[in-house]
Amino acid sequence: MQEIDWANLGFGYMKTNYNVRCTFKDGKWGEIEVTDSEYINIHMAATALHYGQEIFEGLKAFRGKDGKIRIFRLEENARRIAESAKGIKMEPIPEDIFRKMVVKAVELNAEFVPPYGSGASLYIRPLEIGMSAQVGVKPSTEYLFLILVTPVGPYFKEGFRPTNICVMREFDRVAPKGTGRWKVGGNYAASMAAGERAHELGYSAVLYLDPKEKKYLDECGPANFFAIKDGKYITPDSESILPSITNKSLMQLAEDMGIEVERRHILLEELADITEAAACGTAAVASPVAEIDDLDTGVKYVVSKDGEPGPITTKLYNQLRGVQLGDVEDIHGWNTIVEVNE
């Protein structure tokens, strides 16, 4: 295997040894298959290609100081992808098959799990697509569930630094009772124009408002949002938000630290009274926010006065990273340990 410069890896795709697949056909899931092919043989009339029957997940495996590989909260991803499947009328992958396949994908590619201390990790990407050939709009009868893995570099290459985000009302990511609560590829397609616009203007992400009334905070790009207000951890509650496993974990850790947690509607104007804010998700754990600019009203909410990440955000970030790496005791049983003879 080639030498990999782990610390300078980006968030991109790198070929690994194998990917793992399972097909739903004739009313049942088949055997788990292992392949070194990076390609899928797909019918040109497959529902995934025409009508967006595509769902996915994202989770990570880490190598600890003890050399062991830990996969973070895979049961949560198993449950969530099953919910996404039901949401857009696809066939849910059973939790035991999901678990077996994730573990297998990591075992077969163990040499790509970056070393402890590099800041890098193995990104695990499960996806499911509708495969049957049809041109009428109805759910597929055949599905492919596939897991690929690829090593990814540390998210914060220049250190754990806050960035600026913006509020814009020109685009919605999802509809009020739409597919926002599920991890559907189409939600990402719908967010591209807004995301690119924000990047052009120098912002790291868009802080979306609720798509119905445009009064409450929703998601922050492809991540959840949380803030610290009066010493409490507050995070938006909305039907259009994807339930982030990172956010759920941070809420638990906050409670463990004695910090009160509120999951509720948050008015945009409340941003004037927050002392810290961050976007959260698997990619970064927590990405601190310096300033939030409302592009339509011109109001600027300065969250970090000194340009530094807030103390609670930093503490939560370190604690979650610690659990993932095995440096902090895993009191909630979040990690699946994979033993491999390398």
Ligand SMILES: *Cc1c(COP(=O)(O)O)cnc(C)c1O
């Ligand atoms: C995946 C995703 C997140 C983050 O979820 P995690 O489980 O924490 O990685 C947040 N918002 C959206 C829209 C997502 O697709």
